[in-house]
Amino acid sequence: MVKKIRPENQSFDAVILIGHGSKKPDAAKNMEKIARRLKQQYSCRIVEPCYMSLNPPYFPEILTKCVCAGARKIIVSPYFLHDGFHIKHTITDLIKEGLKQNPGIKLFLGKSLGFDESIVDLVWKRICETNTRQHK
Numbered sequence: 001m002v003k004k005i006r007p008e009n010q011s012f013d014a015v016i017l018i019g020h021g022s023k024k025p026d027a028a029k030n031m032e033k034i035a036r037r038l039k040q041q042y043s044c045r046i047v048e049p050c051y052m053s054l055n056p057p058y059f060p061e062i063l064t065k066c067v068c069a070g071a072r073k074i075i076v077s078p079y080f081l082h083d084g085f086h087i088k089h090t091i092t093d094l095i096k097e098g099l100k101q102n103p104g105i106k107l108f109l110g111k112s113l114g115f116d117e118s119i120v121d122l123v124w125k126r127i128c129e130t131n132t133r134q135h136k
Contacts (some may be wrong), residue, residue, distance in 0.1 A: 007026050012108070014046035014071035017063055018091060019079040021051030027053055031079055046071055052090055059094045060101070077110040081119075082121075087112055 014115050015038065019031050031049045039047040046069055050062035057065075060077075066074055076095055087109075095107045113119065 012073045012075050014048070014066040014074045015044055016071070016074060016076045017047065017049045017061070017079055018059060018094075019049065019051050020086065023054055025055070041130070050121075052086060059091075060098065063102065067105060072104065073094045073106045073108070074116055075108050075110055077113050080112045082114065083084070083112045084121035099126065 017031060017035050017038070019028075024029070028046060028049070028051070035047045035049040038104075040052075048062045048066060050057045050059050052059065063074070066118055076091065080087055085093055091109065095109060098107055099105070
C-alpha cells in the first residue's frame with residue numbers, strides 16, 4: 001500500500017526526488033541542484049534525484065542505492081506541479097514494485113508541489129523577468 005506522507009509524524013532515512021525526465025541533457029541539472037540543497041539545508045542524510053524515463057538514474061536504481069546505504073524509511077517526493085497520471089499511476093506502480101523487490105522497507109509517497117504562495121511568487125518573478133527582457 002502506498003502511504004501519503006505526514007512529515008510531522010514520520011522519521012525517515014532517505015528522500016528520493018522523482019521527476020519526469022527529459023531528452024534535453026541539461027534538464028536534470030536543476031533537479032540535482034534541488035536535491036543537493038535539500039541535503040545541505042535540511043540535514044537530510046540521503047537525498048537522491050531520479051527520473052521516470054528518458055534519462056538516468058531511474059527509480060529502481062536509486063531505490064537500490066538508498067537501501068544499500070541503509071535506508072529503510074524512504075520518502076518518494078514527486079517533482080511535479082499536479083497530482084496527475086504519473087503520480088496516481090506511474091510513480092505509484094514504481095513504488096509498489098520497489099516494495100515487492102525490497103521487503104522490509106517502507107516507502108511513503110509525498111504530494112505534488114501543487115498550489116503554494118511561493119509558487120505564485122515564482123510565477124510572478126518569471127513574468128517580470130520576461131517583461132524586462134521584452135523592453136531591452
